Amino acid sequence: MTLTVSSKLADFQDELRLDLAIDLDDDSFYDFCQRNPELRFERNPDGTIIIMPLTGGKTGIRNSELSFELVLWNRKHKLGQVFDSSTGFKFQNGATRSPDMAWISNNRWNTLSPQEQDKFPPISPDFVVALMSATDKLKTVQDKMHEYINNGVLLGWLINPKTQEVFIYREDGTVDRIHNFNNLLSGENILPHFEFDLTLLL
Structure with missing residues (x-):
């Protein structure tokens, strides 16, 4: 399934938040992370997905x-x-x-x-x-x-x-x-x- 993703910078510069067009349950979020191994994600209680930056x-x-x-x-x-x-x-x-x-x-x-x-x-x-x-x-x-x-x-x-x-x-x-x-x-x-x-x- 292709997800429509719109991204916007958060209030702080060290994170990028993604608002997905659909909600992901726990298994779907896990699968989403596995399909994007080059990125590191966290998820807020409201379901907002956050891309975590690489370290220096x-x-x-x-x-x-x-x-x-x-x-x-x-x-x-x-x-x-x-x-x-x-x-x-x-x-x-x-x-x-x-x-x-x-x-x-x-x-x-x-x-x-x-x-x-x-x-x-x-x-x-x-x-x-x-x-x-x-x-x-x-x-x-x-x-x-x-x-x-x-x-x-x-x-x-x-x-x-x-x-x-x-x-x-x-x-x-x-x-x-x-x-x-x-x-x-x-x-x-x-x-x-x-x-x-x-x-x-x-």
Whole structure:
């Protein structure tokens, strides 16, 4: 089926929104994404599809540092599953989001059927990371972090390399702020014994 698509720039320059002529259910949206592997999509609760931009070189390096440390920790402790930024998660509010990095405990991941694990898992990660690029707007990313928490994420890190700030979001609604990168981030009780050295992102 051919879809008639009209596109318009969103209020912020780092995303392009698509208004489709028909509504897509979950399976159709998954198939739509698979037919366009060169693009990365998210979907808002109202069904609006958002094209996510490619990252620049420095952001890619920083993402790799974070991913490596998280995967290394997970291989040692074997407590869950690590997901990269190309993984979409279906949230309770109807949105499909792809955090820059995510982790889900084995106990929760194993509650999903093989079919649910294969597509966009209908589950919120226990832990997410949002690593800002130079064009990201802080308010936009902060809103997304609140959405993560409101949909069941237990711990989230919003990292802004430009200002060397980190916002730590928790399931109880508290948000802590770190003002420089000369610190270690803790996985707290969600990722036991996991620490990340922020100087790796300088």
